[in-house]
Amino acid sequence: xxxxxxxxxxxxxxxxxxxxxxxxxxxxxxxxxxxxxxxxxxxxxxxxxxxxxxxxxxxxxxxxxxxxxxxxxxxxxxxxxxxxxxxxxxxxxxxxxxxxxxxxxxxxxxxxxxxxxxxxxxxxxxxxxxxxxxxxxxxxxxxxxxxxxxxxxxxxxxxxxxxxxxxxxxxxxxxxxxxxxxxxxxxxxxxxxxxxxxxxxxxxxxxxxxxxxxxxxxxxxxxxxxxxxxxxxxxxxxxxxxxxxxxxxxxxxxxxxxxxxxxxxxxxxxxxxxxxxxxxxxxxxxxxxxxxxxxxxxxxxxxxxxxxxxxxxxxxxxxxxxxxxxxxxxxxxxxxxxxxxxxxxxxxxxx
Numbered sequence: 001x002x003x004x005x006x007x008x009x010x011x012x013x014x015x016x017x018x019x020x021x022x023x024x025x026x027x028x029x030x031x032x033x034x035x036x037x038x039x040x041x042x043x044x045x046x047x048x049x050x051x052x053x054x055x056x057x058x059x060x061x062x063x064x065x066x067x068x069x070x071x072x073x074x075x076x077x078x079x080x081x082x083x084x085x086x087x088x089x090x091x092x093x094x095x096x097x098x099x100x101x102x103x104x105x106x107x108x109x110x111x112x113x114x115x116x117x118x119x120x121x122x123x124x125x126x127x128x129x130x131x132x133x134x135x136x137x138x139x140x141x142x143x144x145x146x147x148x149x150x151x152x153x154x155x156x157x158x159x160x161x162x163x164x165x166x167x168x169x170x171x172x173x174x175x176x177x178x179x180x181x182x183x184x185x186x187x188x189x190x191x192x193x194x195x196x197x198x199x200x201x202x203x204x205x206x207x208x209x210x211x212x213x214x215x216x217x218x219x220x221x222x223x224x225x226x227x228x229x230x231x232x233x234x235x236x237x238x239x240x241x242x243x244x245x246x247x248x249x250x251x252x253x254x255x256x257x258x259x260x261x262x263x264x265x266x267x268x269x270x271x272x273x274x275x276x277x278x279x280x281x282x283x284x285x286x287x288x289x290x291x292x293x294x295x296x297x298x299x300x301x302x303x304x305x306x307x308x309x310x311x312x313x314x315x316x317x318x319x320x321x322x323x324x325x326x327x328x329x330x331x332x333x334x335x336x337x338x339x340x341x342x343x344x345x346x347x348x349x350x351x
Contacts, residue, residue, distance in 0.1 A: 011244060021039070021256065028057060028058055032065055050270075070172060080100065094188065120161055128162055135167050135180050135181060164184060166180065167180045238251060
């Protein structure tokens with residue numbers, strides 16, 4: 001259950017809490033899998049995104065570090081929260097997958113018009129046999145679905161019923177198309193947690209990475225109905241705060257709440273970074289006036305952005321061997337100098 005006082009946190013305080021937990025105030029020297037756990041994984045619809053994000057939060061990061069971790073299976077790439085590709089640690093994979101799977105299956109049936117009385121178990125077991133102890137391409141999986149009468153073939157229904165992971169070198173900086181898959185139990189090992197324990201693990205990961213946060217924010221990030229998160233929140237010991245609008249915010253005991261006056265260094269973010277998505281906008285990282293620029297219908301993946309003092313201040317692109325800055329407003333010389341120093345680090349990643 002929730003406990004503690006109901007102190008009101010300003011947007012600036014929430015901003016600094018988010019930056020600290022996302023390792024954007026100071027780069028970490030933790031092992032790469034532990035960094036992935038601290039920041040709640042990385043949404044990775046475009047393979048270079050995870051590399052770019054780690055460059056901003058891991059001291060001394062080199063591209064090969066992530067490629068090696070994926071190959072050694074200490075980092076796992078799979079479809080997880082919100083039905084999107086994420087890179088997470090091996091330790092986090094099964095709890096996160098277990099917590100969201102029933103909801104993902106229900107969602108898939110609903111959007112594809114597959115009635116509840118259609119028993120998928122025999123088809124799923126047949127597909128498991130097709131994948132067991134080997135890798136398969138996306139095209140091979142879709143062809144097998146069609147040949148075996150799987151409802152809505154090609155819509156990744158099977159992936160919602162038996163966990164798949166993306167197998168390197170596909171889905172890496174060097175081979176960006178993530179088109180080779182294996183059964184998660186073959187690649188990672190058998191699942192080892194209950195849905196109840198998995199859901200608590202998911203809540204702890206979210207609050208540790210994005211808190212303090214409202215109940216609905218947790219559910220939105222995980223793509224879970226709030227009613228499925230509520231029992232977990234009720235049995236956990238959590239701190240309770242309020243934001244400036246009076247909304248209840250929950251947090252882990254002893255999670256960092258830095259001084260709101262702490263300066264934030266310039267940092268570069270990839271496309272679709274989680275700190276910019278709706279569940280984290282309570283922190284003011286993405287000003288309202290820039291939302292149509294960063295997220296718009298003609299560019300669904302968003303644009304890569306940079307932060308100045310913890311707030312989106314412009315976009316960036318890699319062009320001609322260098323990082324080009326596109327500020328949304330005029331920046332003073334000192335800020336531009338620090339941005340260019342940070343851009344050199346990102347440029348080295350692209351070299």
